[in-house]
Amino acid sequence: DTAVSQTPKYLVTQMGNDKSIKCEQNLGHDTMYWYKQDSKKFLKIMFSYNNKELIINETVPNRFSPKSPDKAHLNLHINSLELGDSAVYFCASSQDLDQRGAPYNEQFFGPGTRLTVL
């Protein structure tokens, strides 16, 4: 069974459109994330979210919004797509604590969604 899944795997769309990427994890993790990886392969955190708190990277445009219908899902909605939004978007999840109750942040990544804006 896939631990972290994302759909679609590839998304090609026109500038100005609105699109969503879905993410689901079946690991029972507390926290989920969205990352953007651009052509230079730098992994940039966009959001982290658990049932208590949404942490937004201040550099992320407000055209991007996470939506979490429940603990196992964190979808990414993007309004008014721009050329610079073209990248691979990764969803990830983590358990906040290890077996001893210490903070631990090993992240499990989804397969990625390659977004191309034309």
Added chain:
Amino acid sequence: GQNIDQPTEMTATEGAIVQINCTYQTSGFNGLFWYQQHAGEAPTFLSYNVLDGLEEKGRFSSFLSRSKGYSYLLLKELQMKDSASYLCAVMDSNYQLIWGAGTKLIIKP
């Protein structure tokens, strides 16, 4: 500001040993992770260090010195399948992961 530095690219020969360094300056420290990412795929977990010293896991070992803000990933008996990017990430005082830009490792026969 918070900063993670690692070399952009390294080249090594199949069967050899390679060491990938990572230095960091973060607001607090709660552990350091190494991830492997093959081209077109998601990052996958390799190791976690929170105490000083060497952690060995098969052909891969990871070392940490907290006083120096330094870690390295050591890969032995290199195989062609080890060609990938290796990402260093530090968990800061807020338990958020700060990511390095990654080191692209090229293995030659």
